[in-house]
Amino acid sequence: MEKKIRVLVAKPGLDGHDRGAKIVARALRDAGMEVIYTGLHQTAEMVVETAIQEDVDVVGLSLLSGAHMTLFVDVARLIKKKGLDDVLIIGGGIIPEEDISKLHKEGIAGVFGPGTPCEDIIKFIKENVKR
Amino acid sequence: MKDIAKKVLSGDSRAIARLITLAENNDPSANDSMKDIHPHTGKAHVIGITGVMGSGKSTLIYELTRLYRKQGKTVGIIAIDPTSPFSGGALLGDRVRMMELTMDEGVFIRSMGTRGMLGGLASAVYDVVEILDASGKDVVIVETVGVGQAEVDIIKIADTTLVIIVPGLGDSIQTLKAGVMEIADIYVVNKADRAGVEQTVAEVESLVDITCSEKERKTPILSTIAKHGEGVKELIIEIENHEKYLKKTKEFETKRRLRYEAELIEIIRKRLMNFIFDEEQFKDKVELLIDQISKKQIDPHSAAEEILSKILK
Known part of the structure; x- marks a missing residue:
């Protein structure tokens, strides 16, 4: 058996800055993962439907616009509602310290701010992936 | 019939996605479902x-x-x-x-x-x-x-x-x-x-x-x-x-036959390769032979012969 970790890297909402997402996508690729990149302006429904079709182990959300408390939470709730219990959700971007614990409570297991070394994200995924 | 195969036949997205993953990972549990869906x-x-x-x-x-x-x-x-x-x-x-x-x-x-x-x-x-x-x-x-x-x-x-x-x-x-x-x-x-x-x-x-x-x-x-x-x-x-x-x-039948031939070859190739390069009994032997080829103690053709003779007997 040759299991590979599949990760969806998604940019929900109207934020058009995807440099960070692309850097993370490439780092995960170089760590041996299969990264599905969907491009900008995804709705929560699109992110979750893509996660279903691609049968990913991880959904990684990137947002720099400040709307993470709405959009990350929308995605996390929809993932829960659809019963995708074995999907690990992580998020990154400009996220104030006080929001992090709230995001954890909503099921976003890892939250990574600016300056996080890519190795930290890779390690987190490898240690927390659910299947 | 397995549950997942039934769901695939009914068009269920999550079942389709999961069976694809199992097939991609060469998970043996995919085989039964692939058998069940083939007639369809x-x-x-x-x-x-x-x-x-x-x-x-x-x-x-x-x-x-x-x-x-x-x-x-x-x-x-x-x-x-x-x-x-x-x-x-x-x-x-x-x-x-x-x-x-x-x-x-x-x-x-x-x-x-x-x-x-x-x-x-x-x-x-x-x-x-x-x-x-x-x-x-x-x-x-x-x-x-x-x-x-x-x-x-x-x-x-x-x-x-x-x-x-x-x-x-x-x-x-x-x-x-x-x-x-x-x-x-x-x-x-x-x-x-x-x-x-x-x-x-x-x-x-x-x-x-x-x-x-x-x-x-x-x-x-x-x-x-x-x-x-x-x-x-x-x-x-x-x-x-x-x-x-x-x-x-007649070309339609010819094309479909070509596909099944290619698929059969691919399944056999994959299983044979896994058998030789992943199974414990061969793994060490293969590594040893590669070392020997590097050191010019044996040539690649003779090394392949040695591996194949073990399988074919």
Whole structure:
């Protein structure tokens, strides 16, 4: 058996800055993962439907616009509602310290701010992936 | 019948997605389900789309799919991108051009890494075509990796192979070379708003004149501007014409037989390779032989002989 970790890297909402997402996508690729990149302006429904079709182990959300408390939470709730219990959700971007614990409570297991070394994200995924 | 196979047959997205994963991972638990769904396959028309990177394959698939959906047909899309030979990872980015199809229940898109295959396809692609076919998709579209000259495996799986060319990639001698330029059932000259399109079309026309002079069917050449949807309606008509032609002649059976042959070879190859290179009893022996070859203590042919003689006895 040759299991590979599949990760969806998604940019929900109207934020058009995807440099960070692309850097993370490439780092995960170089760590041996299969990264599905969907491009900008995804709705929560699109992110979750893509996660279903691609049968990913991880959904990684990137947002720099400040709307993470709405959009990350929308995605996390929809993932829960659809019963995708074995999907690990992580998020990154400009996220104030006080929001992090709230995001954890909503099921976003890892939250990574600016300056996080890519190795930290890779390690987190490898240690927390659910299947 | 296993639950997952039943769900695949009913078109359930999550079951389809999960069975694809199991097949991709060579998980033995996929075998029973693949057995169960096989009698329900063979109905979908399989379109292969190949061409150099950046030629517009994904965009063309998006436009084709939109039209098929207007005709009420359901579509499965398999988009293949290369796996890194160094890390084993892959960046699968074809969905970017097909984003608008995500929420359409009549469309299922799956991205795949080549995972070591060299012919432009992924090893599990045969299984994935069967799964999407069994799930009731009317059309299954397979997008190869961006190809060079020699990645021609798509013809082993597609009923209709489209070769996408763009203007400005070389002179007429390029079109005469063996390989990718030989495999088209339909040539598509995309990005037809670019300079040099007349010359490219003329070169392909002269190629078709030479290669099809004795044949019953002359390979059609279409110009498209995929990003504006231009020429796509005509392309769908040509794909239909080709399907009718295949069914009228014996070629349809020949093509399907070729697919099953290729699939059988691939399954055997995969299992044999896993057996030799992953099973404990051989692993150490293989490593030892590679060391010996490096040190010039044995040559590669004799080493292969030694491994095969162990299996074949």
